[in-house]
Amino acid sequence: MNEAAAGTPLIESQGLTKHYGKTIALHDVDMQVRDGITGLLGPNGAGKSTAMKLFLGLLQPTAGAATVMGEKPYENVAVRMRLGYMPEHDCLPDFMTASEFLSHMAQVSGIPAKHARTRAADMLRHVGLDEERYRHIKEYSTGMKQRVKLAQALVHDPVMVLLDEPTAGLDPGGREEMLELVRRTGREFGINIMLSSHLMGDVESTCDRIIVIEGGAIIEQGDVSEFTQETETFLIDVDDRREELMTALELRGLKPKISGASVVVLLRSDDQLDAIRNALVEAQARLRRLAPSRGELSDIFRRSAG
Amino acid sequence: MSQAQGEIYDLGYQHYDGPRGGRFQAVWSLWINGFRTILGLGRGARAKILPVLMSLVVIAPSAVFLVMSAIVPIAQPASHAEFYEAISLLLLLFSAIIAPELLIPDRRNGVTTLYLVRPLTSFDYVLARWSAFLGVVLVLTLIAQVLVLIANLLLAEMPWDYLQENWLDIPRFVLAGVVITVFVTTIPLAVAAFTERRAYAAAFVIAAFVITTPMSALLSMEWCQWSTTYTVRNGEVSEGDSVEECGRITGDYAKWFTLLDVGRAPMHLINLMFDDAEDFDLVDDGVDAEDEAAALVTELPLAVPIAWYAFLVLGPGCLLLWRYRSMKI
Numbered sequence: 001m002n003e004a005a006a007g008t009p010l011i012e013s014q015g016l017t018k019h020y021g022k023t024i025a026l027h028d029v030d031m032q033v034r035d036g037i038t039g040l041l042g043p044n045g046a047g048k049s050t051a052m053k054l055f056l057g058l059l060q061p062t063a064g065a066a067t068v069m070g071e072k073p074y075e076n077v078a079v080r081m082r083l084g085y086m087p088e089h090d091c092l093p094d095f096m097t098a099s100e101f102l103s104h105m106a107q108v109s110g111i112p113a114k115h116a117r118t119r120a121a122d123m124l125r126h127v128g129l130d131e132e133r134y135r136h137i138k139e140y141s142t143g144m145k146q147r148v149k150l151a152q153a154l155v156h157d158p159v160m161v162l163l164d165e166p167t168a169g170l171d172p173g174g175r176e177e178m179l180e181l182v183r184r185t186g187r188e189f190g191i192n193i194m195l196s197s198h199l200m201g202d203v204e205s206t207c208d209r210i211i212v213i214e215g216g217a218i219i220e221q222g223d224v225s226e227f228t229q230e231t232e233t234f235l236i237d238v239d240d241r242r243e244e245l246m247t248a249l250e251l252r253g254l255k256p257k258i259s260g261a262s263v264v265v266l267l268r269s270d271d272q273l274d275a276i277r278n279a280l281v282e283a284q285a286r287l288r289r290l291a292p293s294r295g296e297l298s299d300i301f302r303r304s305a306g
Numbered sequence: 307m308s309q310a311q312g313e314i315y316d317l318g319y320q321h322y323d324g325p326r327g328g329r330f331q332a333v334w335s336l337w338i339n340g341f342r343t344i345l346g347l348g349r350g351a352r353a354k355i356l357p358v359l360m361s362l363v364v365i366a367p368s369a370v371f372l373v374m375s376a377i378v379p380i381a382q383p384a385s386h387a388e389f390y391e392a393i394s395l396l397l398l399l400f401s402a403i404i405a406p407e408l409l410i411p412d413r414r415n416g417v418t419t420l421y422l423v424r425p426l427t428s429f430d431y432v433l434a435r436w437s438a439f440l441g442v443v444l445v446l447t448l449i450a451q452v453l454v455l456i457a458n459l460l461l462a463e464m465p466w467d468y469l470q471e472n473w474l475d476i477p478r479f480v481l482a483g484v485v486i487t488v489f490v491t492t493i494p495l496a497v498a499a500f501t502e503r504r505a506y507a508a509a510f511v512i513a514a515f516v517i518t519t520p521m522s523a524l525l526s527m528e529w530c531q532w533s534t535t536y537t538v539r540n541g542e543v544s545e546g547d548s549v550e551e552c553g554r555i556t557g558d559y560a561k562w563f564t565l566l567d568v569g570r571a572p573m574h575l576i577n578l579m580f581d582d583a584e585d586f587d588l589v590d591d592g593v594d595a596e597d598e599a600a601a602l603v604t605e606l607p608l609a610v611p612i613a614w615y616a617f618l619v620l621g622p623g624c625l626l627l628w629r630y631r632s633m634k635i
Contacts, residue, residue, distance in 0.1 A: 056423045059635050077425050079325055085423040091416035095349050108336035108424045110326040119322060126319060152420060157322035189319040
């Protein structure tokens with residue numbers, strides 16, 4: 001994992017653009033993904049799936065380039081031997097046992113038959129489907145199918161997996177189990193992950209880094225810790241001279257916003273609290289309330305999407 | 307201090323450091339999977355009913371002939387081309403019914419997506435599926451022809467002499483087998499690439515072959531009528547000579563309309579291979595429609611039936627590849 005961090009990024013795009021006819025699914029996206037778990041966060045139709053399909057080489061970019069481990073997967077399919085993909089939609093055969101299906105998928109990814117069977121059995125054990133592995137997939141519950149989908153993405157021991165909405169269609173319990181599996185895959189198995197979700201909770205609890213994407217463009221990206229810090233919001237209520245306060249805050253590099261009766265400021269460091277005090281003094285505004293409101297990713301997301 | 311005996315250890319996740327194959331391994335694995343899917347292997351008994359039944363149907367004419375050759379003393383050696391004639395429709399039926407199973411469930415279940423993110427291209431996928439089906443049909447066809455060969459050897463007074471005289475039949479029927487299997491593999495698979503329902507694909511293929519047969523026969527059919535001249539002399543009617551007048555609805559174009567029977571496109575080539583068509587005698591009574599069509603086709607330039615066959619294979623073949631290349635995933 002550390003090698004990847006030092007060398008070329010696992011996933012990289014430059015000016016990546018994808019049009020479907022007149023619809024622009026992705027526009028001029030530059031991103032770099034290194035090791036660990038990266039979350040692609042955005043509402044439905046933001047371009048998350050399109051981005052993943054471009055990195056897998058399932059789609060040809062309209063413009064720009066998508067590279068994975070230094071290769072363009074659309075042109076060189078061999079790189080997919082070390083890539084895994086869990087699609088959002090159904091992708092499992094009805095009349096095959098999970099064991100048979102995983103072994104087949106491992107072989108299609110280049111693993112010889114005798115190793116494929118062992119890998120299939122191990123992988124099913126890791127996702128918690130040991131007992132049921134000789135049953136037809138048709139008989140599985142949604143949660144079990146979702147585990148088989150994850151297992152098939154990992155069965156050939158990829159360097160990186162792309163998980164498209166892995167919690168889609170699961171109940172809260174199933175969601176937490178799936179996210180725990182994703183965390184184990186990243187932390188214990190040492191497999192790098194790109195995970196897409198429209199749920200901030202999923203991304204916040206699972207990922208190291210977040211790329212917020214909307215309308216086919218990246219609007220924010222950074223470490224999860226930065227995101228939660230950055231969203232440490234302060235509410236300032238003043239009785240008068242609000243305009244002057246806004247100007248004074250802006251002068252100090254803060255970006256105040258009006259929200260209802262309050263002035264809202266996003267803080268990046270504690271030093272900036274001093275800046276708020278100084279601005280209040282300079283504006284000679286009468287302070288009524290100064291309160292932190294520790295935000296969550298949802299704030300960022302709402303703000304970005306807003 | 308170790309207190310545990312026979313404790314179970316979770317070894318945790320193991321990375322795979324062994325050998326990895328490339329595209330060839332991917333295609334080979336898909337081929338094997340296709341082969342198993344066609345025959346319903348690894349699935350319940352119900353999945354095996356159709357393929358087994360259809361395989362028996364394809365082999366039945368040759369098997370019956372073999373049994374006859376052993377028990378009926380007056381039986382005569384039969385031509386391999388004739389047996390292709392007999393099973394070409396059965397092979398089409400087999401393909402029309404079984405081929406959709408190979409492509410449609412993959413697309414409907416979404417498994418195609420999983421294949422296409424693995425180290426292979428859409429061309430590789432189509433090639434693996436196509437050749438798996440081709441393999442199965444070719445084996446069936448050759449079994450049928452080998453049975454005919456065994457029957458002929460049993461019927462010959464001197465089997466060794468028969469083999470020496472007719473050994474060329476073996477490469478011929480193998481080549482003919484390839485010609486017919488490529489045909490019956492490509493068209494049903496191409497149709498299966500465009501529908502989500504197996505039954506529609508099968509019905510479409512069967513209908514296309516069934517409808518064109520009588521249409522072609524009608525348009526190239528020979529009509530004959532007897533005209534008799536009657537003479538009236540002194541109030542008595544006397545019958546003159548009867549003259550048969552024959553002609554075809556489409557006149558000189560009739561030979562072109564034989565091509566309309568698309569299911570017979572490979573048969574025209576096979577007849578050329580076995581030189582049988584020359585033996586057909588139009589004037590002979592009791593010629594059946596198939597012999598007549600075969601004879602009419604020989605009036606066309608040699609390149610025409612070959613080009614027609616090539617068109618009927620390459621056209622659907624290209625459609626099949628195009629469909630998978632441009633598929634929305």
